[in-house]
Amino acid sequence: MYEGLHIVHRHHGAIDLRSDTVTLPSPAMREAMARAEVGDDVYGEDPTINRLEEMAAALLDKEAAVLVPSGTMGNLSALLAHCGRGDRVIMGDQCHIYWYEAGGASALGGMAYHPLPTAADGTVDLDLLREAASLGDDQHEAPSSLICLENTHNRCGGVVLPLDYLAEVAAIAQDAMLPVHLDGARIFNAAVALGVHVREITRHVDSVQICLSKGLAAPVGSLVLGRADFIARVRGMRKMLGGGMRQAGVIAAAGIVALEQMVDRLAEDHANARILALGLAEIPGLNIELGRVQTNIVRFELQIADLRVEEFLGRLRQRGVLMGGMGGRTIRAVTHYGISAADIEHVLGVVRECVE
Structure with missing residues (x-):
C-alpha cells in the first residue's frame, strides 16, 4: 500500500521545508495518472473525476463534491455559492481566506469581510462570534451570511480546532440560521492529530474545502463538499472563475491515490515535526512554543539581535536547507512526504551551525 512513499524531495538539491505544497507525486500516483480513464468533466463525463468526487463525498459524509484546480478557487467558489453581494462573511483575522487569497470574495463577490481576533489556538471568541452572527437586522448593517473556520490553522502553526469548539460554533450558526464553511486544506492532518475519522470534523460544518496537493502529495487539485x-x-461558480476542466481525470487519478494511500502516513510528518521542534527548542537564540506544534507545521522565533531573518534563511539555503519567513522574527518549517527523520536530524545540525 505504501510502495514508493519514501522518495526524498529535493529542491535543487536542498531539503525543502518551506511548505507541504512542494511534495512530488508518488510512483503510484504517476502510474495512476498515466493509466487514467478520462472524459469531458464539464459534461460530467470524466469517470475518474466522478469516482474521486463520489469517494470524497462518502469519506467526509457529504452529499456531493466537486474537483477544483486549487484550494483558493475552492474557497472562493464556496463563498460565492453561499453569499450574495453585500453579504457579511465572518472569519478569524489570521485565517488563510483573509490573508492569502487575494481578497477574492470581496473583489469578485462584493462580500464584506468581518474579521474577528484569532487566539493562538486558532479559535475565535464565541461571544464575539455570536454577536457578529446576529448582525444584519439594522438597515445600516451588512447582513451576516456565513461563518468561516480553518482546520488545521496555518498562521497559528498548524494547530487543530477541538471538536467541542466546532460543535459550539455549529450551535451558534444554527441559532443565527447561518451556514459554516470550513477551509480544511489540511483537514486530514487535523483528523490524524485528533485520532478521529475525518467525518467527525466535517459533521459540524455545511461545506468544506480539502486540498489534495499539500500533505496528501497529489500534484494539483482540491475538492469542495x-x-x-x-x-x-459551486460548479457554476467554478465555471465562472475559469475552473471548468475537460479531461482532468489525469489529475483526479492522483487524488484517488492520495485519499487511499496518503492519509495514514501524515502521522510520520507529525512525528518529524515534533523531532524538529524539540531539537530547535534546545538551540540557544531560538524560541518555540512546543504546545503549538500539533501537526506538521513548526513556527519558531529568531532571537539573536544582530542576525536578521533574511540572513539566517540565506545561511540555511547555502547549506541546503529551505525554510520560510512569516513576518517579523518568525520562521516556518513544514514537514511532508519525502522528508525523513534523518533529514530532520541533518536540518537541526545545519540550524545549529547557522546560529553559532
Missing part, C-alpha cells in the same frame, strides 16, 4: 444543491451552485 456539501449538500448536492450547494455543490451544483
Whole structure:
C-alpha cells in the first residue's frame, strides 16, 4: 500500500521545508495518472473525476463534491455559492481566506469581510462570534451570511480546532440560521492529530474545502463538499472563475491515490515535526512554543539581535536547507512526504551551525 512513499524531495538539491505544497507525486500516483480513464468533466463525463468526487463525498459524509484546480478557487467558489453581494462573511483575522487569497470574495463577490481576533489556538471568541452572527437586522448593517473556520490553522502553526469548539460554533450558526464553511486544506492532518475519522470534523460544518496537493502529495487539485444543491451552485461558480476542466481525470487519478494511500502516513510528518521542534527548542537564540506544534507545521522565533531573518534563511539555503519567513522574527518549517527523520536530524545540525 505504501510502495514508493519514501522518495526524498529535493529542491535543487536542498531539503525543502518551506511548505507541504512542494511534495512530488508518488510512483503510484504517476502510474495512476498515466493509466487514467478520462472524459469531458464539464459534461460530467470524466469517470475518474466522478469516482474521486463520489469517494470524497462518502469519506467526509457529504452529499456531493466537486474537483477544483486549487484550494483558493475552492474557497472562493464556496463563498460565492453561499453569499450574495453585500453579504457579511465572518472569519478569524489570521485565517488563510483573509490573508492569502487575494481578497477574492470581496473583489469578485462584493462580500464584506468581518474579521474577528484569532487566539493562538486558532479559535475565535464565541461571544464575539455570536454577536457578529446576529448582525444584519439594522438597515445600516451588512447582513451576516456565513461563518468561516480553518482546520488545521496555518498562521497559528498548524494547530487543530477541538471538536467541542466546532460543535459550539455549529450551535451558534444554527441559532443565527447561518451556514459554516470550513477551509480544511489540511483537514486530514487535523483528523490524524485528533485520532478521529475525518467525518467527525466535517459533521459540524455545511461545506468544506480539502486540498489534495499539500500533505496528501497529489500534484494539483482540491475538492469542495456539501449538500448536492450547494455543490451544483459551486460548479457554476467554478465555471465562472475559469475552473471548468475537460479531461482532468489525469489529475483526479492522483487524488484517488492520495485519499487511499496518503492519509495514514501524515502521522510520520507529525512525528518529524515534533523531532524538529524539540531539537530547535534546545538551540540557544531560538524560541518555540512546543504546545503549538500539533501537526506538521513548526513556527519558531529568531532571537539573536544582530542576525536578521533574511540572513539566517540565506545561511540555511547555502547549506541546503529551505525554510520560510512569516513576518517579523518568525520562521516556518513544514514537514511532508519525502522528508525523513534523518533529514530532520541533518536540518537541526545545519540550524545549529547557522546560529553559532
